[in-house]
Amino acid sequence: MGKKVPSPCIDVCKFSRAGHCIGCSMTKSQKKLFKTIKRASQQQAFLKLLVSQQKKLGRYSHWGPAYLKKLKKKKVKVKITLT
Incomplete structure (x- = not known):
């Protein structure tokens, strides 16, 4: 677990009127x-x-699979359920 956890950002970075990113x-x-x-x-x-x-x-069901892909690429494991 020593590796740094990558940012939850999945490189969408568009904000709704409520101020939340539509990607993450x-x-x-x-x-x-x-x-x-x-x-x-x-x-x-x-x-x-x-x-x-x-x-x-x-409306964030797309985030879990996209973030898991990012984690796999960086070879990092997290202890929570994302999907």
């Missing part, structure tokens, strides 16, 4: 916050928060 559901401030988190355990906690946020907002 993060707000601009959440994107900045994730960049400041250094510990893998805290990054994983952030991912749990993000998944919960996506469930509440709806």
